[in-house]
Amino acid sequence: MLIVASNPTKFIQGYSEQFERSFLENLRRSHTTKRVSAHVVYNEYIRDKNHVHMNATRWTTLSGFVQYLGKTGKCVVDETEKGWFIQYINNDPVAMARQEELKRKRQALLDHEERNRRFIQAQVKEAQEKFGLDDDGDENKPAHQPRVEKVSMSLKLESKSKLASVESKKSIQSAFGQDVDDKSGKDGAPSSSFDHETSWKGGKRSAVDAIMEEETRKRQRRDEDDERANRLDHWIQPGLVVKVMDKDVGDGAYYKQKGLVVRVHDTYVAEVRMLESRDVLRLDQEDLETVIPLVGRPVRVVNGIGRGALATLVSIDERAFCAAIQLTSGPKKYSFVFSFLLFLSFLFCVFSCRGRTLPQVEYEDICKVDT
Structure with a gap:
């Protein structure tokens, strides 16, 4: 006293x-x-x-x-x-710098989306002008009907059976877009106009290209909507392996130490159990950083396209600070159908994209999971 x-x-x-x-x-x-x-x-x-x-x-x-x-x-x-x-x-200078970096990335993302939107609109307009599509993606009626040409035939002294076989062979070859061999041309068998065949083939391929481009546009729009809907300001989830980046926590004893998120409070606060000391800390997500595992290990998408889904780390691009992942589970799997019409035959090709690969995902959008 x-x-x-x-x-x-x-x-x-x-x-x-x-x-x-x-x-x-x-x-x-x-x-x-x-x-x-x-x-x-x-x-x-x-x-x-x-x-x-x-x-x-x-x-x-x-x-x-x-x-x-x-x-x-x-x-x-x-x-x-x-x-x-x-x-x-x-x-805190570190926190303020990180906020500025996040703000810059969000602005860059918005600029990138705007550029993509303009590019897609230009491609749609070009496709409509090229293939004669209306706003709904339906192909308009062709401006001109394939012309019907009068075929002149030079008959030689040949048997009817041989002439019928040549006609049958040419019909089959024409149906599948094949050229008639030189021998039949020399024999004087009827041949269709080359311009007519090219125009017919081009019309069919234009329809196929239009369908494929429409599917591509739908997928791009779906990805943009998914990115906007799943790009949130919070990312911590139970089961993530994170790294402490605040030097003030424990007077620096836990700086750059890894821990497991066992519980989340009020969306932004994580209860982290340190892997080495087994101490349990209550930290804000601004004090934490995602952990990138080795290639081939599982990760969880914590933000952006595929948020909440599990994936496998495929590769890492250290220069661009991004990685390629392959979705393995979760709600963000995609599948699309390309219908390919080949002249008189209808071939239905289904490309299943379970395990879709996202080629450029930022480090902040994926995190190692506890296995």
Whole structure:
């Protein structure tokens, strides 16, 4: 008592700094930058038996302390009918740099989507002009019907059976788009116009190309819608192996250490069990980073196309900071059908894309899973 009485300002200042530091640390970890009641944060803080009491600080009331935080720019505070509300301002340079990087990536993604949209619109317009398609993708009637030519025949002294066999052979070859051999041409057998055959074949192939382009456009639109719907500001999920990137956690003891997400609180806060020490920490997702496993190991898509699906890591592009993955389960498998018409025969080809490969997925959108 005598020591404290001899220099009370020094001790009060020390307890005040310790109280402020512990209070803000609890606010940052438990509520991050969300707006919350000051009484809720204070009640969480005093649960610690070793906490510094407010009567040992230079603030006499919680309202005075909250107003101090607002004046110093450490928090955003406002008074309502239900009392004082507080919102933490994260001034950490690492966190601010990461937020700027995320903002830049989102803007780049929007610009990329806009370029893709313009490119697709240009391709659709070009296809409509080239193949004569209307807005619904149906092929219009051809501008001109294939002309019917008069075939002149030069009959030689040949048996009827031989002439019939030549006619039959030519009909079969013409039906499957084959050219008539030179021998039959020399014998004077009837031949169809080359321009007519080319026009007919081009019309059929135009229909096939139109169908394939329409399927490609539908898939691109589906991917864009999927990307927008599944690109969220939170990504942590139970079962992910993550890395701690906050140097202040445990005074740097857990920096760049890996842990397993065992539970998620309020969407943005993860309960992480460290793999080495087995300690359980409660961290904000801004303090965590995804872990990229070895090629061939399973990962989970945590953001963007295929969000929530399991996949296998196919390859890693370290220069572009992205990876190629192959979806193995989850709701994001795709299949598409291309109908291919070949003259008088109808061939139905189905390309199954279970295990679809996504060639360029950013590191932040995939994470190693606990096996």
